[in-house]
Amino acid sequence: DAGVIQSPRHEVTEMGQEVTLRCKPISGHDYLFWYRQTMMRGLELLIYFNNNVPIDDSGMPEDRFSAKMPNASFSTLKIQPSEPRDSAVYFCASSPSPQSRGYTFGSGTRLTVV
Amino acid sequence: KNQVEQSPQSLIILEGKNCTLQCNYTVSPFSNLRWYKQDTGRGPVSLTIMTFSENTKSNGRYTATLDADTKQSSLHITASQLSDSASYICVVTGSSNTGKLIFGQGTTLQVKP
Numbered sequence: 001d002a003g004v005i006q007s008p009r010h011e012v013t014e015m016g017q018e019v020t021l022r023c024k025p026i027s028g029h030d031y032l033f034w035y036r037q038t039m040m041r042g043l044e045l046l047i048y049f050n051n052n053v054p055i056d057d058s059g060m061p062e063d064r065f066s067a068k069m070p071n072a073s074f075s076t077l078k079i080q081p082s083e084p085r086d087s088a089v090y091f092c093a094s095s096p097s098p099q100s101r102g103y104t105f106g107s108g109t110r111l112t113v114v
Numbered sequence: 115k116n117q118v119e120q121s122p123q124s125l126i127i128l129e130g131k132n133c134t135l136q137c138n139y140t141v142s143p144f145s146n147l148r149w150y151k152q153d154t155g156r157g158p159v160s161l162t163i164m165t166f167s168e169n170t171k172s173n174g175r176y177t178a179t180l181d182a183d184t185k186q187s188s189l190h191i192t193a194s195q196l197s198d199s200a201s202y203i204c205v206v207t208g209s210s211n212t213g214k215l216i217f218g219q220g221t222t223l224q225v226k227p
Contacts, residue, residue, distance in 0.1 A: 004157075043158075043203070043217040056214070091157050098214070099145055099207060105157035 004106035006092050012112045018080040021109045024073055025094030029102070034067055034077050035091040037108070043091070049075065082113045116141040118206050120218035128226055131194055135221045137187040137204030145209040149178050149189045152201045152220070161189070161202075194225045 005024040013019050025032045033048040047057040052069045060067070064083070069075040079086055089110050095103040118139045127133050139147070146165045150158035162171040162178040164187070171178050175192045191198055204218040 042219045045214060048214075093157075101160070101163050103148075103160065103215075105159070107157050108155075110155075 004092055004094050004104050006090075006106035006109050008109060009107065010110045010112075012114065013082055015083055015113055016081040017113075018078065019082045019086075019111060019113075021077040021090050021092075021111070023075045023077070023092030023106060025075070025092070026102075026104055027073065029094035029096050029104075030072075031095045031098060032069060032075050033093040033095070034075070035093065035105075037089045037091060046077070079111075082111075084113045087112050116206075116208065116216050118204055118216050118218035120202075120204050120221050122221060123219070124222040124224070126224045126226060127194055129194060129196055133191050133194060133223065135189045135191075135202050135204075135223070137189070137218055139185050139187070139204070139206045139216070139218075141185075141206040141208050141216055143209040144182065144185075145207040147178075147180055147187050148205040148207075148215075149176070149187075150203040150205060152203060154200070158203055191223075194223075196225050196227060199223060199225045 007022045030051050034046040035043050037043045046059045047067045048055055049069045065079055067077045089108045091105050091108045093105045121136045146163055148163045149161045151161050152158040161173050161176050164171050164180045166182050169180050177190045180187045201220040201222050203220040205215045207215055
């Protein structure tokens, strides 16, 4: 099992540009989560999906952020337009259920907006 | 408000020594508590997970304890190794099936030779 796969590992972009982060969850996991990690705020849940349907997006900071899950094996987190304060590490995680021991994180995408 | 507080914020120990990290939480109702290890530049990796009825769980040199009455947990690392240098994050899940994990800010451990 390759685990949760995120791409790219690193992204540097200019302020105002669109950024798309990608995630492939573990096969058979019905839940997919997007997190953001910063030194100041630690890990924050942005949004999560169950069976490809967004369940809770209350953590999405503002309308510049959007997430989609077109099928069970792929999700994207898009920031448009990007701002320097969006610089952080973005993690995707997947799990068979919210309480599962199988809750697994990807290696993250380090985003730098200059 | 549901919160998870960890202490100390950072810790430096010598290789071979033991250490204990603390986690206090106010999450209620409670479902389970996890300890994650996060190496620099990597995603968090689960070390242990404990439900309400479990008060200790081991994973190699890592032993987690849970006191659900006082809402406290600890992670004990025995005979530390240089590879134990990482952030250790305490994560609590409430019993509602919302999928939300509540994260502590983490303890940064540095093991020196």
